[in-house]
Amino acid sequence: MNSYVSAVQMKAIDHYTIEEIGIPSSVLMERASLEIANSIIRNYDNKKIVCVCGMGNNGGDGVAIGRILFLKGLDVTLYLAGNLEKASDQMKLQVSIARKLSIPIVSTLPSELDDGTVVVDALVGIGLNRDIDSQLDKLITFMNQSQSPVISVDIPSGLSADEGRPLKNAVKATKTYTIGFMKNGFAKTQSKAYTGDIEVVDIGYPPYKLIKHIMEREEINE
Numbered sequence: 401m402n403s404y405v406s407a408v409q410m411k412a413i414d415h416y417t418i419e420e421i422g423i424p425s426s427v428l429m430e431r432a433s434l435e436i437a438n439s440i441i442r443n444y445d446n447k448k449i450v451c452v453c454g455m456g457n458n459g460g461d462g463v464a465i466g467r468i469l470f471l472k473g474l475d476v477t478l479y480l481a482g483n484l485e486k487a488s489d490q491m492k493l494q495v496s497i498a499r500k501l502s503i504p505i506v507s508t509l510p511s512e513l514d515d516g517t518v519v520v521d522a523l524v525g526i527g528l529n530r531d532i533d534s535q536l537d538k539l540i541t542f543m544n545q546s547q548s549p550v551i552s553v554d555i556p557s558g559l560s561a562d563e564g565r566p567l568k569n570a571v572k573a574t575k576t577y578t579i580g581f582m583k584n585g586f587a588k589t590q591s592k593a594y595t596g597d598i599e600v601v602d603i604g605y606p607p608y609k610l611i612k613h614i615m616e617r618e619e620i621n622e
């Protein structure tokens with residue numbers, strides 16, 4: 401089903417799946433991360449992987465993707481952008497697992513990201529709700545200027561999920577793995593410059609008939 405959703409509808413589908421159907425958030429995160437990690441392995445063999453992770457669940461996806469690739473023997477480095485104390489519970493859990501597995505975690509981005517490195521953009525996903533702050537702006541500019549192909553998790557960081565335009569600045573991804581459903585913003589032509597190729601990742605959300613009430617509801621004001 402190729403329905404397009406707004407950020408608010410996506411969050412409502414997440415919430416319904418977790419609270420009503422009972423699939424734990426961590427299971428959804430693991431499903432998303434496993435799908436994306438396996439696709440990276442198929443398309444980018446023996447590359448260095450740098451996962452650039454924010455402090456929300458998008459960052460959690462990035463850490464889990466890095467962990468899965470690390471355990472399959474790839475050369476993975478995790479870069480955590482932001483203050484871990486403020487991180488979401490899922491992100492904290494993923495970082496705790498990564499630490500126990502001694503996965504390399506750095507506090508500054510490797511100085512040059514060459515073409516032998518694949519960058520996983522897990523800075524921010526559909527939780528972006530205002531122009532990005534200066535820290536993210538600098539990081540996104542650095543990633544866009546690097547030689548490395550960038551793979552965006554769920555949505556290029558900085559792009560508005562609803563409008564398909566940068567909220568001040570956005571990652572120019574080679575490929576975007578969007579979770580569950582296409583986002584409304586991807587229907588806008590201008591978004592192509594940021595998303596690159598888009599692949600919808602199936603992570604086991606309920607069938608349409610169960611989420612029809614969310615899909616048909618007008619914009620839900622948060």
Ligand SMILES: NC(=O)C1=CN([C@@H]2O[C@H](COP(=O)(O)OP(=O)(O)OC[C@H]3O[C@@H](n4cnc5c(N)ncnc54)[C@H](O)[C@@H]3O)[C@@H](O)[C@H]2O)[C@@H](O)CC1
Nearest residue numbers: 425428429455456457458524525526527530531532533554
């Ligand atoms: N709920 C779940 O279990 C699932 C969530 N998923 C992932 O979770 C993401 C949504 O996660 P969240 O709702 O935690 O939000 P995000 O992780 O998208 O963004 C929230 C983080 O970004 C920061 N942020 C927001 N606006 C900012 C700005 N303008 N400048 C700088 N930083 C900013 C916030 O401080 C917070 O740390 C999805 O995009 C998807 O990647 C998927 O794993 C599917 C399952």
Ligand SMILES: [K+]
Nearest residue numbers: 521524555557
């Ligand atoms: K992202």
